[in-house]
Amino acid sequence: MTRALRDFPGGIQLAGNKGESTSRPSMTAPLPRRVVIPLDQHIGEPARPVVKPGQRVRTGELIGSPEGYLSAGVHASITGEVEAVEERPVPHPSGLPALCVVIAGDGTDEWIPAAAQQTDAMSRGALRRRLREAGIVGLGGAAFPTAVKVNTGPESAVEQLILNGAECEPYISCDEMLMRERAGAVVDGALLLMRALDTRQCLIGVEDNKPEAIETLSAAISTIAAEGVEVVPVPTRYPGGGEKQLIYTLTGKEVPSHGLPADVGVVCQNVGTAAAVHDALRHGRPLVERYVTITGPGVAGPGNVRARIGTPMHELIALCGGYTGDPDRLIMGGPMMGFGLSDDDLPVVKGTNCLLVTTETRFPRPDQAMPCIRCGACTEVCPAGLLPQQLYWHARAKDLDRVRDYDLFDCIECGACAYVCPSHIPLVQYYRFAKSEVRAQEEERHRADIARQRYELRQARLEREQREREEKRQRKKAALREKEKSTEDRKAAVQAALQRKRGEAGTSSQDTSASQDDDG
Amino acid sequence: MRFNVFTPPHLRPPASVSAMMREVLLALVPGIAAAAGFFGIGVLVNILVATVVAVGAEVVMLRLRARPVSVFINDYSAVVTGVLLGIALPPLAPWWLPALGSAFAIVFGKHLYGGLGYNPFNPAMVGYVVLLISFPREMTLWLPPAGVGDGPVGAGEALTRIFTGSLPPGTELDAVSMATPLDTIKTQLGMARTLGEIQAGPLFGAIAGRGWQWINMLFLLGGAWLIYRRVIDWRIPAGVLGALAAMALVFWAADPDLRPGPVFHLFSGAAMLGAFFIATDPVSAATTPRGRLVYAAGIGVLVYVIRTWGGYPDGVAFAVLLMNMAAPLIDTYTKPRVFGQ
Ligand code: SF4
Numbered sequence A: 001m002t003r004a005l006r007d008f009p010g011g012i013q014l015a016g017n018k019g020e021s022t023s024r025p026s027m028t029a030p031l032p033r034r035v036v037i038p039l040d041q042h043i044g045e046p047a048r049p050v051v052k053p054g055q056r057v058r059t060g061e062l063i064g065s066p067e068g069y070l071s072a073g074v075h076a077s078i079t080g081e082v083e084a085v086e087e088r089p090v091p092h093p094s095g096l097p098a099l100c101v102v103i104a105g106d107g108t109d110e111w112i113p114a115a116a117q118q119t120d121a122m123s124r125g126a127l128r129r130r131l132r133e134a135g136i137v138g139l140g141g142a143a144f145p146t147a148v149k150v151n152t153g154p155e156s157a158v159e160q161l162i163l164n165g166a167e168c169e170p171y172i173s174c175d176e177m178l179m180r181e182r183a184g185a186v187v188d189g190a191l192l193l194m195r196a197l198d199t200r201q202c203l204i205g206v207e208d209n210k211p212e213a214i215e216t217l218s219a220a221i222s223t224i225a226a227e228g229v230e231v232v233p234v235p236t237r238y239p240g241g242g243e244k245q246l247i248y249t250l251t252g253k254e255v256p257s258h259g260l261p262a263d264v265g266v267v268c269q270n271v272g273t274a275a276a277v278h279d280a281l282r283h284g285r286p287l288v289e290r291y292v293t294i295t296g297p298g299v300a301g302p303g304n305v306r307a308r309i310g311t312p313m314h315e316l317i318a319l320c321g322g323y324t325g326d327p328d329r330l331i332m333g334g335p336m337m338g339f340g341l342s343d344d345d346l347p348v349v350k351g352t353n354c355l356l357v358t359t360e361t362r363f364p365r366p367d368q369a370m371p372c373i374r375c376g377a378c379t380e381v382c383p384a385g386l387l388p389q390q391l392y393w394h395a396r397a398k399d400l401d402r403v404r405d406y407d408l409f410d411c412i413e414c415g416a417c418a419y420v421c422p423s424h425i426p427l428v429q430y431y432r433f434a435k436s437e438v439r440a441q442e443e444e445r446h447r448a449d450i451a452r453q454r455y456e457l458r459q460a461r462l463e464r465e466q467r468e469r470e471e472k473r474q475r476k477k478a479a480l481r482e483k484e485k486s487t488e489d490r491k492a493a494v495q496a497a498l499q500r501k502r503g504e505a506g507t508s509s510q511d512t513s514a515s516q517d518d519d520g
Numbered sequence B: 001m002r003f004n005v006f007t008p009p010h011l012r013p014p015a016s017v018s019a020m021m022r023e024v025l026l027a028l029v030p031g032i033a034a035a036a037g038f039f040g041i042g043v044l045v046n047i048l049v050a051t052v053v054a055v056g057a058e059v060v061m062l063r064l065r066a067r068p069v070s071v072f073i074n075d076y077s078a079v080v081t082g083v084l085l086g087i088a089l090p091p092l093a094p095w096w097l098p099a100l101g102s103a104f105a106i107v108f109g110k111h112l113y114g115g116l117g118y119n120p121f122n123p124a125m126v127g128y129v130v131l132l133i134s135f136p137r138e139m140t141l142w143l144p145p146a147g148v149g150d151g152p153v154g155a156g157e158a159l160t161r162i163f164t165g166s167l168p169p170g171t172e173l174d175a176v177s178m179a180t181p182l183d184t185i186k187t188q189l190g191m192a193r194t195l196g197e198i199q200a201g202p203l204f205g206a207i208a209g210r211g212w213q214w215i216n217m218l219f220l221l222g223g224a225w226l227i228y229r230r231v232i233d234w235r236i237p238a239g240v241l242g243a244l245a246a247m248a249l250v251f252w253a254a255d256p257d258l259r260p261g262p263v264f265h266l267f268s269g270a271a272m273l274g275a276f277f278i279a280t281d282p283v284s285a286a287t288t289p290r291g292r293l294v295y296a297a298g299i300g301v302l303v304y305v306i307r308t309w310g311g312y313p314d315g316v317a318f319a320v321l322l323m324n325m326a327a328p329l330i331d332t333y334t335k336p337r338v339f340g341q
């Protein structure tokens, strides 16, 4: 506990507002009658549907098989009949619908038989395969496939596993409740992940505004005698739970810009992910359920619920007393980085950590943005050490070269800059826009490169073929000449012989020479 | 149920431009009160005229540029420009002086560059320098502070002079006016007197000019509060005052008979006003953390240089404008280190 901690640059103090949703234990949501399970709940390739309408599925059964390396499996979260495999609205910032499996439940919740798990004997590769099949993804919100994250390659040794229990965004408390209620699973999951990573040290970073979580985790560590696992309270400062920020706080290592934590020998996982790893490897239970915080001034009885993936959001809100006041926004995630949803009929997905319902009094509509007054407040708070106002100027001017000069892609979109901006400029919007522009441009360039390469290759091929044809022609010509020459020689020889013969016998020679000429 | 969708972050932002500007105005109050106490009602008239004209000019320009007037008037930035210019003017200045300077500051110093956020120069200082160059006599006409000689002229006399341009019969302008301490040092050093002799005069108090030392102290107080409230960046006043004091220290140590010491410089003229309220105008200052130190130190050095060897008794306005010009360049060379690079 006397670990020397580092201070990451920038950051802001925010009121936690977590007490509302942590005052009572989490509730298990009743089984939903119908679930809508998107096949694309993770970063990477969507899973491929492996069920058909009309088919009966049991809880935990694979309904979407991972496609490609960066992918994860998707499982039935209730028992029942597949109603449809079709595009449905999903909670995604793009607002676009995506392919989903719709299951009508029969209320039995019959699980697939848990395969006996011999985790101790499993190789690292086998562990990773299990995680991939069990659909384990990062549960902190980003939903990055865990199997990919723990595959750090043979050459990079992992010094530390870091479990992220910081939960720095206000209002969200799902990780806190999970740590308090399932500390054993978290710690055991940590041990399993350490095995998968072949590392001996695990630091669990928890912001010091969660003393109960820190206590229960410490107790679980000593109960299990989990060697090498340590809970480290970190100062409460947003965005202290950012991956790069937490790694720096705990280890003093800076993840290189454009790099990965693995580049500095660290792998970071969310605490909820660790518990899911425990469920998958010890109990053979794929990821079909998660903790979701239902909170905000627009919810009557804020709390945490354990909800099956695919449950309609309004069912969970109803479970927490329904709406109160004048609900204005429904936000998936926290008030800093979460995105607005237009409808509460959307399904809970693996990345749904929090549903925040706001009212206009507590979360007023954004003011009109004023011009940037270059006050530098944004620079002070940027955890990435960027110059947000310069990025803003160049993003606004669509000067894509300059935004890259100002390290746009090191921006973690934490929103600290926009929060402190006295001119109320929606800075993060500009950065997102600029990022997508740059990506589009790169794509374009890439395509152009490919096209040019193709063109050049084709050109080269044509030239080569041309050259070859030419050479062949030349060769043929030469050969012909050669042949002609030899024919001539032969003719001459024949002639000479004939003449000799003629001299001797005087027979006809013309036929022979003509038949030989044909062959040229 | 349907919901409204807005972009993150969703939390109510804690700061706003108008709140910042209001705090700046509030922080100016003690210094202004002291100035009015020592130099009379003229100080307040200057501020009032300059502010009214600044706001008027702002409205006209916003209309002409087809910008939402109410949104931008509420940011209080025009008020701050007017007040800062008003404070800087001599207390018996004719009314058209603050009016002209203020209009120039808003029209040419601000809106012709694109308005709030786009002006490369501090508008109040643009107005001030234009007045200083165009009306050098009016701009150097100071009064003795309260407690020196007869003190400043009375309110009635002051108002007559300000609005009619002449003093009541029987009073001579030369008789009621008096140079500032900085000006006095400059001219009298030129007359081969030592600093000790000059500072023994009635204009000088314990640490700097009478009256002026108090005004500066109260601007320091207001400025400290702005730092505490995080309205201004500490680096700018620290840089300005640090560099000014360092320059003064070096030259004073070399020749204490000729050069006033650091304390005198810090509490004279517009040093504190400049360091906390003028150089800190974010729009025209450098923006990177290190850049701000460089920018501010530049101002401090220039203030000393102008005061000591320049053609004007004080140098804050010129120093700020010169460093405004250098700000973009400073920013380019002082990019902070990106995390992970
Ligand atoms: S905080 Fe806002 S107003 Fe201040 S410099 Fe940054 S972008 Fe400009």
Ligand code: SF4
Pocket (backbone or CB within 6 Å): A381, A382, A383, A384, A385, A386, A388, A410, A411, A412, A413, A414, A415, A416, A417, A418, A427, A428, A431
């Ligand atoms: S959103 Fe990006 S630029 Fe703004 S503070 Fe966070 S990391 Fe810095």
